Amino acid sequence: xxxxxxxxxxxxxxxxxxxxxxxxxxxxxxxxxxxxxxxxxxxxxxxxxxxxxxxxxxxxxxxxxxxxxxxxxxxxxxxxxxxxxxxxxxxxxxxxxxxxxxxxxxxxxxxxxxxxxxxxxxxxxxxxxxxxxxxxxxxxxxxxxxxxxxxxxxxxxxxxxxxxxxxxxxxxxxxxxxxxxxxxxxxxxxxxxxxxxxxxxxxxxxxxxxxxxxxxxxxxxxxxxxxxxxxxxxxxxxxxxxxxxxxxxxxxxxxxxxxxxxxxxxxxxxxxxxxxxxxxxxxxxxxxxxxxxxxxxxxxxxxxxxxxxxxxxxxxxxxxxxxxxxxxxxxxxxxxxxxxxxxxxxxxxxxxxxxxxxxxxxxxxxxxxxxxxxxxxxxxxxxxxxxxxxxxxxxxxxxxxxxxxxxxxxxxxxxxxxxxxxxxxxxxxxxxxxxxxxxxxxxxxxxxxxxxxxxxxxxxxxxxxxxxxxxxxxxxxxxxxxxxxx
Amino acid sequence: xxxxxxxxxxxxxxxxxxxxxxxxxxxxxxxxxxxxxxxxxxxxxxxxxxxxxxxxxxxxxxxxxxxxxxxxxxxxxxxxxxxxxxxxxxxxxxxxxxxxxxxxxxxxxxxxxxxxxxxxxxxxxxxxxxxxxxxxxxxxxxxxxxxxxxxxxxxxxxxxxxxxxxxxxxxxxxxxxxxxxxxxxxxxxxxxxxxxxxxxxxxxxxxxxxxxxxxxxxxxxxxxxxxxxxxxxxxxxxxxxxxxxxxxxxxx
Numbered sequence: 001x002x003x004x005x006x007x008x009x010x011x012x013x014x015x016x017x018x019x020x021x022x023x024x025x026x027x028x029x030x031x032x033x034x035x036x037x038x039x040x041x042x043x044x045x046x047x048x049x050x051x052x053x054x055x056x057x058x059x060x061x062x063x064x065x066x067x068x069x070x071x072x073x074x075x076x077x078x079x080x081x082x083x084x085x086x087x088x089x090x091x092x093x094x095x096x097x098x099x100x101x102x103x104x105x106x107x108x109x110x111x112x113x114x115x116x117x118x119x120x121x122x123x124x125x126x127x128x129x130x131x132x133x134x135x136x137x138x139x140x141x142x143x144x145x146x147x148x149x150x151x152x153x154x155x156x157x158x159x160x161x162x163x164x165x166x167x168x169x170x171x172x173x174x175x176x177x178x179x180x181x182x183x184x185x186x187x188x189x190x191x192x193x194x195x196x197x198x199x200x201x202x203x204x205x206x207x208x209x210x211x212x213x214x215x216x217x218x219x220x221x222x223x224x225x226x227x228x229x230x231x232x233x234x235x236x237x238x239x240x241x242x243x244x245x246x247x248x249x250x251x252x253x254x255x256x257x258x259x260x261x262x263x264x265x266x267x268x269x270x271x272x273x274x275x276x277x278x279x280x281x282x283x284x285x286x287x288x289x290x291x292x293x294x295x296x297x298x299x300x301x302x303x304x305x306x307x308x309x310x311x312x313x314x315x316x317x318x319x320x321x322x323x324x325x326x327x328x329x330x331x332x333x334x335x336x337x338x339x340x341x342x343x344x345x346x347x348x349x350x351x352x353x354x355x356x357x358x359x360x361x362x363x364x365x366x367x368x369x370x371x372x373x374x375x376x377x378x379x380x381x382x383x384x385x386x387x388x389x390x391x392x393x394x395x396x397x398x399x400x401x402x403x404x405x406x407x408x409x410x411x412x413x414x415x416x417x418x419x420x421x422x423x424x425x426x427x428x429x430x431x432x433x434x435x436x437x438x439x440x441x442x443x444x445x446x447x448x449x450x451x452x453x454x455x456x457x458x459x460x461x462x463x464x465x466x467x468x469x470x471x472x473x474x475x476x477x478x479x480x481x482x483x484x485x486x
Numbered sequence: 487x488x489x490x491x492x493x494x495x496x497x498x499x500x501x502x503x504x505x506x507x508x509x510x511x512x513x514x515x516x517x518x519x520x521x522x523x524x525x526x527x528x529x530x531x532x533x534x535x536x537x538x539x540x541x542x543x544x545x546x547x548x549x550x551x552x553x554x555x556x557x558x559x560x561x562x563x564x565x566x567x568x569x570x571x572x573x574x575x576x577x578x579x580x581x582x583x584x585x586x587x588x589x590x591x592x593x594x595x596x597x598x599x600x601x602x603x604x605x606x607x608x609x610x611x612x613x614x615x616x617x618x619x620x621x622x623x624x625x626x627x628x629x630x631x632x633x634x635x636x637x638x639x640x641x642x643x644x645x646x647x648x649x650x651x652x653x654x655x656x657x658x659x660x661x662x663x664x665x666x667x668x669x670x671x672x673x674x675x676x677x678x679x680x681x682x683x684x685x686x687x688x689x690x691x692x693x694x695x696x697x698x699x700x701x702x703x704x705x706x707x708x709x710x711x712x713x714x715x716x717x718x719x720x721x722x723x724x725x726x727x728x729x730x731x732x733x734x735x736x737x738x
Contacts, residue, residue, distance in 0.1 A: 355596075438573065440562065444559060444588055456577055456578025459578035460578070
């Protein structure tokens with residue numbers, strides 16, 4: 001059963017960042033730094049068709065033209081990134097040479113063990129029940145479970161590399177259709193050098209029988225991770241997709257610049273859940289992952305896209321999963337918990353772009369700041385003139401733990417249609433002494449009391465997660481708050 | 487069970503309690519009465535260790551041990567319960583989940599194992615029915631959106647489930663209508679036993695019509711000025727604080 005496995009995984013967590021181990025394997029690196037040659041090399045390693053290489057090169061050229069134009073509007077501080085000091089491609093060497101692992105037998109046992117340690121066993125007899133997992137190690141997808149069952153339902157769930165090879169018509173049609181390669185600095189960089197990621201296609205009218213999950217693991221030193229995920233839900237279909245991520249403890253910062261594109265065609269529904277637990281850096285703010293991610297979905301007529309995220313890791317989080325409400329009656333949702341502790345910084349929120357008529361969006365964002373953490377909610381709700389009858393509800397709540405942290409809310413609301421209905425609520429609170437005393441007076445110690453109050457604050461979001469993920473999210477909060485309370 | 491010796495307590499710069507002596511034995515019910523601002527609530531809060539209530543002199547012993555250095559949660563687990571005058575809201579924390587966590591903590595201290603979810607539900611249902619609380623409240627968040635009466639009932643529900651040795655009731659009767667008062671009083675009466683003690687802090691004599699105290703103490707300006715049996719409460723009802731205190735030769 002899934003549940004006990006996941007629970008035993010989470011109950012083994014304690015104070016330290018448990019995922020900080022390094023797996024010692026041989027890797028195949030592209031030379032450090034970025035150049036047209038590196039882009040070509042990545043494409044070649046993957047035996048990509050010409051159209052894919054051309055797309056990468058267009059992105060690369062666009063990127064070189066916009067160099068030094070990193071976005072600076074976010075409320076985060078960090079030293080400039082030297083983009084020539086990063087490996088853009090690192091792949092675990094597989095036993096059968098350059099072709100990549102064909103089956104589990106070809107996967108390095110050390111990698112299997114690494115995923116096992118992370119609570120994501122890939123061996124068939126131990127696989128999580130009811131969840132198909134695509135395991136991505138450094139830049140490469142090493143295994144995808146439950147292929148047979150998915151095939152029966154007609155669902156395609158594979159690595160991006162395989163998708164480019166086996167389903168070029170789908171990839172060509174939808175890749176960049178939501179996040180074009182020219183979208184923003186990091187998305188452009190990703191388009192040029194993306195190494196792998198997951199691809200999902202759900203055929204018309206199909207309800208994907210199991211949850212799909214991609215587990216991302218950065219292992220190699222000084223390596224950027226640039227995955228690209230594309231999910232296409234064809235008309236009237238449904239899919240629930242989960243994403244988890246961890247990285248080893250490293251003294252230097254690691255760059256993670258992923259792109260996720262969701263396409264929900266007429267009447268389709270995509271539910272996308274993230275538990276982001278990249279290495280946050282140590283107590284003094286040394287090391288940690290820079291998580292600069294572009295996530296966006298496009299919802300056609302009567303379609304629904306729902307983003308739920310629990311962001312506890314990373315030294316810096318910069319992400320705004322959004323929905324373009326293209327079709328009439330389409331629905332976009334964003335549920336978020338972002339926690340910062342020690343010196344972590346998070347600037348996160350969403351973008352809801354209302355284009356179709358009677359489109360509806362809901363935003364519930366909860367920020368928790370502890371230690372010296374700084375958390376910012378930044379969200380855009382845009383109602384364009386065509387979007388008659390659009391409605392938006394936004395709720396942003398911040399909770400402060402201690403008095404050295406900060407919480408900020410930056411809502412952008414642009415309404416260009418007079419029929420729109422907008423609601424915006426925001427609050428900032430502290431865990432109050434009276435609440436703590438109340439819990440303590442009932443026998444609950446200070447630390448437990450904090451967790452209870454903070455968990456309560458996040459309840460509405462956790463409810464949106466699949467059950468196993470909700471359990472894990474609670475544990476993650478606890479681990480991430482270690483040292484800040486009690 | 488509880489022994490308070492020459493207790494002086496300040497809140498901020500102000501000394502509120504100016505030398506209280508009080509002994510509560512197992513099985514007893516004590517009423518602490520007094521006019522507004524006399525220090526009744528301060529006494530209850532100081533015994534339970536609420537931050538901000540600073541003991542500047544004297545001692546509090548619980549079962550023979552000084553508990554001045556104990557954190558509030560340690561006092562609670564040892565068996566001290568404070569039914570609060572103003573119960574706080576805990577947004578997003580389910581009443582049931584909160585009580586289960588509290589009971590697990592208290593039982594752990596007694597060396598008992600945690601109840602299973604099912605055992606707890608049975609207990610919860612029985613106790614909630616006993617004090618006329620709807621089960622629906624268990625699914626609501628702690629005190630969130632509760633009426634004044636529901637909050638007070640919720641305090642008594644917690645008391646009934648946690649079964650503390652010493653219960654301090656801080657103006658539990660204030661803001662209750664007569665029916666709610668009766669239900670709550672009967673809940674408390676059912677809990678009375680030779681192993682438990684109650685300290686009922688109240689401004690009005692009304693609740694003492696339902697809960698008969700063994701001892702009544704009148705607190706004025708941080709000191710106990712008169713002590714007696716349950717007849718003292720009746721006297722107070724008839725003559726008011728002024729009359730009672732003048733009769734005793736004490737200026738109110």
